[in-house]
Amino acid sequence: MNALLHRRAFVGSAAAIALASGAGLAITRAETAPSRVVRVVARKFEFVPALIQARKGERLVLEFTAPEVPMGANFADFGVRVDIVPGQVATLEFVPDKAGTFTFACDVFCGSGHEDMSGTLVVNE
Structure with missing residues (x-):
């Protein structure tokens, strides 16, 4: 049971990091949009x-x-x-x-x- 909780926590953390990174990329693209x-x-x-x-x-x-x-x-x-x-x-x-x-x-x-x-x-x- 403990291993399952740790795995879910890891997967959830990885998803949060990926989402945050993706959001950062979107902001960067908007700021550097061509004039x-x-x-x-x-x-x-x-x-x-x-x-x-x-x-x-x-x-x-x-x-x-x-x-x-x-x-x-x-x-x-x-x-x-x-x-x-x-x-x-x-x-x-x-x-x-x-x-x-x-x-x-x-x-x-x-x-x-x-x-x-x-x-x-x-x-x-």
Whole structure:
């Protein structure tokens, strides 16, 4: 009888360790899930593409270029922004934590027409 109890305890412990290890692997995979890269060109006076779609919780890497003049991109609803310098790639990485439709805008004066320079980020559940 004692041997049977010890065996059940061992099997139960091994299962618990395997389950815990598997859970650890799942967490690690989620944390290291690949980012989605979106290339955006900031031109006078538009972002191309002007519409970016994402999923809530998805890690976005936005790679901005500006062929003409210095610009910026401000995602005020997410508290993130980036300066965009001609001839360089400006990277903005973040995880949208809420669903909805959000406006992002150029926040570095880039000439007349600057005030209308904006884009839309749509985040789905």
